[in-house]
Amino acid sequence: xxxxxxxxxxxxxxxxxxxxxxxxxxxxxxxxxxxxxxxxxxxxxxxxxxxxxxxxxxxxxxxxxxxxxxxxxxxxxxxxxxxxxxxxxxxxxxxxxxxxxxxxxxxxxxxxxxxxxxxxxxxxxxxxxxxxxxxxxxxxxxxxxxxxxxxxxxxxxxxxxxxxxxxxxxxxxxxxxxxxxxxxxxxxxxxxxxxxxxxxxxxxxxxxxxxxxxxxxxxxxxxxxxxxxxxxxxxxxxxxxxxxxxxxxxxxxxxxxxxxxxxxxxxxxxxxxxxxxxxxxxxxxxxxxxxxxxxxxxxxxxxxxxxxxxxxxxxxxxxxxxxxxxxxxxxxxxxxxxxxxxxxxxxxxxxxxxxxxxxxxxxxxxxxxxxxxxxxxxxxxxxxxxxxxxxxxxxxxxxxxxxxxxxxxxxxxxxxxxxxxxxxxxxxxxxxxxxxxxxxxxxxxxxxxxxxxxxxxxxxxxxxxxxxxxxxxxxxxxxxxxxxxxxxxxx
Ligand code: BG6
Numbered sequence: 437x438x439x440x441x442x443x444x445x446x447x448x449x450x451x452x453x454x455x456x457x458x459x460x461x462x463x464x465x466x467x468x469x470x471x472x473x474x475x476x477x478x479x480x481x482x483x484x485x486x487x488x489x490x491x492x493x494x495x496x497x498x499x500x501x502x503x504x505x506x507x508x509x510x511x512x513x514x515x516x517x518x519x520x521x522x523x524x525x526x527x528x529x530x531x532x533x534x535x536x537x538x539x540x541x542x543x544x545x546x547x548x549x550x551x552x553x554x555x556x557x558x559x560x561x562x563x564x565x566x567x568x569x570x571x572x573x574x575x576x577x578x579x580x581x582x583x584x585x586x587x588x589x590x591x592x593x594x595x596x597x598x599x600x601x602x603x604x605x606x607x608x609x610x611x612x613x614x615x616x617x618x619x620x621x622x623x624x625x626x627x628x629x630x631x632x633x634x635x636x637x638x639x640x641x642x643x644x645x646x647x648x649x650x651x652x653x654x655x656x657x658x659x660x661x662x663x664x665x666x667x668x669x670x671x672x673x674x675x676x677x678x679x680x681x682x683x684x685x686x687x688x689x690x691x692x693x694x695x696x697x698x699x700x701x702x703x704x705x706x707x708x709x710x711x712x713x714x715x716x717x718x719x720x721x722x723x724x725x726x727x728x729x730x731x732x733x734x735x736x737x738x739x740x741x742x743x744x745x746x747x748x749x750x751x752x753x754x755x756x757x758x759x760x761x762x763x764x765x766x767x768x769x770x771x772x773x774x775x776x777x778x779x780x781x782x783x784x785x786x787x788x789x790x791x792x793x794x795x796x797x798x799x800x801x802x803x804x805x806x807x808x809x810x811x812x813x814x815x816x817x818x819x820x821x822x823x824x825x826x827x828x829x830x831x832x833x834x835x836x837x838x839x840x841x842x843x844x845x846x847x848x849x850x851x852x853x854x855x856x857x858x859x860x861x862x863x864x865x866x867x868x869x870x871x872x873x874x875x876x877x878x879x880x881x882x883x884x885x886x887x888x889x890x891x892x893x894x895x896x897x898x899x900x901x902x903x904x905x906x907x908x909x910x911x912x913x914x915x916x917x918x919x920x921x922x923x924x925x926x927x
Contacts, residue, residue, distance in 0.1 A: 447552035448481035455558035456486025466506040468857035474519045487532045497529035540574035556584045565602035572606045584613040593882040600875045618679040619871040620856030623815040627686045642767040650774045650789040654781035656733050663746035670753045675777040677885045697869035708880035712762040719891035724911045726756030728780040731904030738904045754899045755779045758912040780904035786815040789924045803836045819845040
């Protein structure tokens with residue numbers, strides 16, 4: 437059965453996954469494709485070509501990788517043995533050493549003439565240039581082809597540009613899908629609806645009615661087995677440069693003229709370009725770097741970062757960042773944006789907090805002096821919107837108490853929520869670019885982040901320790917307290 441709203445590509449789809457035997461494929465991509473398959477969101481004539489270096493047959497791949505490594509990541513409630521068999525039937529495995537142009541001829545033979553080819557590059561970005569060059573040399577990059585690029589897209593501005601140049605030689609910009617999986621989250625997409633589908637926020641969504649904005653993405657997990665990557669990346673590159681700045685863009689952008697990809701991306705780009713560059717003095721004052729020390733998360737003792745596997749004993753990688761950013765435009769003049777992310781924190785939450793301006797004058801003597809309403813948009817783990825306001829305490833007198841207008845979106849809308857990767861893969865298949873980063877956006881984000889990395893080096897900034905299971909170093913609270921503000925959990 438085909439989903440009535442399913443893609444009607446006139447071409448058969450060849451989804452070609454480089455890194456087909458890798459961790460991301462096992463944990464995210466293949467489960468997402470499985471879900472898309474069971475909900476009839478793959479075109480009828482789809483094939484999935486997994487590309488890897490191992491000398492495997494198709495059967496080896498299905499048995500050793502799909503069954504053993506990827507299937508455990510499919511939600512048991514969503515698993516159906518018959519559907520799984522049908523899904524496996526879509527697969528082929530092609531052994532390719534990406535450095536060897538000859539191997540790409542084998543790939544060219546395996547891919548069907550006239551197919552809509554999607555090349556998913558889930559490999560180390562150092563290989564992107566070679567892969568794109570070899571694909572082009574094998575004659576399988578045509579005008580219909582699409583390429584999906586996984587992060588990290590560079591470790592600074594120059595390396596991001598080099599990747600963009602190399603991929604841009606073989607694919608036009610509208611064929612390039614740069615993934616930031618936060619843009620695929622239902623709740624992040626819902627932020628646009630909240631802002632642009634509800635007129636009441638329009639007039640208030642600016643200075644001076646908004647006093648400050650907080651964006652927090654805290655995780656309880658540690659670095660796990662990813663130290664090889666993480667230790668030379670750190671939280672600023674891993675989370676702030678992409679996910680947090682994208683959230684900031686959606687909170688701060690002007691209403692786009694439509695939902696067309698370039699209309700939305702033009703507005704996000706303007707925000708990134710308006711970020712006030714930070715001087716070394718700003719960096720010393722307005723940023724906090726942290727690294728977790730041993731502690732307890734959810735009642736379980738956990739190691740410190742330096743004791744994690746493959747972490748050098750003298751590592752200075754930050755696992756926590758808090759910073760104060762400014763957007764230099766009319767809407768946001770003098771409104772600080774506080775961004776914060778960290779591993780091994782007390783709770784897992786992604787949250788945007790909008791602090792509205794204080795009451796200009798209180799005619800109720802018993803009321804708090806400096807009360808400002810607060811809008812809390814929780815993106816994960818639950819999806820909710822709360823508006824904090826004051827109400828009169830029942831009884832005599834005019835005692836005021838803070839109360840919440842509370843919208844639990846999970847309860848209000850019980851429909852299945854697709855995982856970010858599923859949604860984004862369907863977008864790629866349907867050719868929808870709105871939720872992918874354009875080249876100039878990526879580079880503007882690096883242009884703002886890179887001076888912070890350099891500033892930290894110049895300042896010799898050793899990360900401050902924080903106990904695992906807390907909300908980061910004390911300096912993070914001090915960053916807010918300096919302006920008589922507080923992180924949401926401290927207020
Ligand atoms: C990834 C980072 O991009 O996002 C990880 O590389 C991080 O370090 C992850 O754990 C967080 O994603 P999510 O969807 O779990 O919030």
